[in-house]
Amino acid sequence: MSKDGATLALRGRLLWFVGDPHEIGEAAHRYVEDGLLVIENGLIRAAGEAKELLPTLPGGAAITDHRPHLIMPGFIDAHIHMPQTQVVASYGAQLMEWLNKYTFVEEQKLAQQGHAQKLSAFLLDELLASGTTTAAVYCSVHKGSAEAFFVESHRRNTRMIAGKVMMDRNAPPALTDTAESGYADSKDLIGRWHGKGRQLYAITPRFAVTSTPEQMAASQRLVEEHPDCFVQTHINENRAEIAFARELYPDAADYAGIYEDYGLLGKKSLLGHCIHMTKREWRAFAAHGAVAVFCPTSNLFLGSGLFDWDRARREGVKVAVATDIGGGTSYSMLRTMAEAYKILQLQGQSLSAFEALHAITLGNTVALGLDHLIGSFEPGREADIVVLDPAATRAMAHRLETVRDLAEEFFVLVTLGDERNVAATYVAGELVSACSTN
Numbered sequence: 001m002s003k004d005g006a007t008l009a010l011r012g013r014l015l016w017f018v019g020d021p022h023e024i025g026e027a028a029h030r031y032v033e034d035g036l037l038v039i040e041n042g043l044i045r046a047a048g049e050a051k052e053l054l055p056t057l058p059g060g061a062a063i064t065d066h067r068p069h070l071i072m073p074g075f076i077d078a079h080i081h082m083p084q085t086q087v088v089a090s091y092g093a094q095l096m097e098w099l100n101k102y103t104f105v106e107e108q109k110l111a112q113q114g115h116a117q118k119l120s121a122f123l124l125d126e127l128l129a130s131g132t133t134t135a136a137v138y139c140s141v142h143k144g145s146a147e148a149f150f151v152e153s154h155r156r157n158t159r160m161i162a163g164k165v166m167m168d169r170n171a172p173p174a175l176t177d178t179a180e181s182g183y184a185d186s187k188d189l190i191g192r193w194h195g196k197g198r199q200l201y202a203i204t205p206r207f208a209v210t211s212t213p214e215q216m217a218a219s220q221r222l223v224e225e226h227p228d229c230f231v232q233t234h235i236n237e238n239r240a241e242i243a244f245a246r247e248l249y250p251d252a253a254d255y256a257g258i259y260e261d262y263g264l265l266g267k268k269s270l271l272g273h274c275i276h277m278t279k280r281e282w283r284a285f286a287a288h289g290a291v292a293v294f295c296p297t298s299n300l301f302l303g304s305g306l307f308d309w310d311r312a313r314r315e316g317v318k319v320a321v322a323t324d325i326g327g328g329t330s331y332s333m334l335r336t337m338a339e340a341y342k343i344l345q346l347q348g349q350s351l352s353a354f355e356a357l358h359a360i361t362l363g364n365t366v367a368l369g370l371d372h373l374i375g376s377f378e379p380g381r382e383a384d385i386v387v388l389d390p391a392a393t394r395a396m397a398h399r400l401e402t403v404r405d406l407a408e409e410f411f412v413l414v415t416l417g418d419e420r421n422v423a424a425t426y427v428a429g430e431l432v433s434a435c436s437t438n
């Protein structure tokens with residue numbers, strides 16, 4: 001345990017990133033076969049060769065030997081819905097029908113505080129068991145749902161980004177706020193939770209379809225008053241959704257133009273999906289520094305379409321990756337990247353194992369502007385860590401007999417891996433989740 005002043009060291013195979021492998025190739029990652037990760041007061045103090053660092057440990061330092069497992073920074077999920085953990089795997093609908101038939105029905109239950117607490121606790125535990133230590137989380141329209149989530153996250157000391165959804169039209173009456181109450185509730189939550197411990201707030205107008213112009217203006221006021229908060233919303237996921245949004249905002253240049261008109265397209269704006277983007281929209285994202293959030297399992301499950309990562313790169317748009325539970329079908333960022341690979345393959349694009357592992361660690365923290373805090377093993381970063389057993393399943397152990405190098409081994413991990421490969425998860429240096437077989 002890493003109590004104040006105490007030193008903890010984890011021994012194993014270390015892998016982390018210092019740059020983007022798509023841009024600088026092999027120079028982007030650091031790998032140490034027999035490595036030691038030294039943690040002090042919940043922060044990374046050093047990462048390197050065990051034989052060099054072991055003699056530097058103070059007397060009484062606790063060493064946990066994870067060999068031959070792989071030790072990486074905890075995974076980051078840039079878009080997930082807490083109220084949808086019991087919506088996952090709902091049959092046979094695309095976005096708008098799926099929202100009305102399944103999601104909006106389940107989300108009404110979050111009016112009960114006990115239910116919001118139950119789903120929040122479940123989500124956090126499931127994320128940690130999947131090796132995910134930070135996520136950008138949509139709560140429900142109920143103020144109490146965000147309160148419940150922050151309470152649970154603060155208790156676990158996890159670095160989470162979350163917000164109360166704002167929606168004041170095109171949803172059941174039990175699930176709508178008003179421009180004024182959405183503003184007031186969000187403002188109060190920001191005051192209570194943004195920057196408290198490791199918690200961060202995201203101003204969360206669900207999407208243009210469910211917010212009136214008055215509510216969009218209220219969101220803009222929140223952003224202007226709290227420029228250090230995130231903004232999270234959805235865009236260009238589904239053709240019917242796009243047509244509806246355009247109909248509701250006929251004066252906007254396009255869907256991105258709606259958010260742009262209300263000052264919601266900025267460096268801290270995380271926009272889920274970005275599948276059906278026009279040239280002008282890509283340019284607007286690049287100009288404002290907004291983040292496109294790629295949600296592979298959700299895009300396939302809801303039949304939404306194929307995200308064009310190469311195009312985003314060419315346009316200079318930052319990309320983050322995410323599960324989008326409950327449109328998505330797995331809590332695992334490894335599984336998410338396996339589906340990302342297939343989506344890119346369908347478009348003649350590729351994704352190496354190093355690119356995938358970078359995306360779910362440093363890549364996501366750079367996109368979120370949190371790379372000074374988390375996402376790597378640079379000294380001073382918060383010690384959120386996942387320990388992976390690449391041979392956790394029979395099929396993986398069998399396949400690993402024939403791999404010839406790290407790139408091949410890690411590609412097996414990304415393609416066949418999921419939460420079963422997570423041997424342990426640490427939050428700020430504390431062990432919070434450990435697989436019983438490891």
Ligand SMILES: [Zn+2]
Nearest residue numbers: 079234272324
């Ligand atoms: Zn979503």
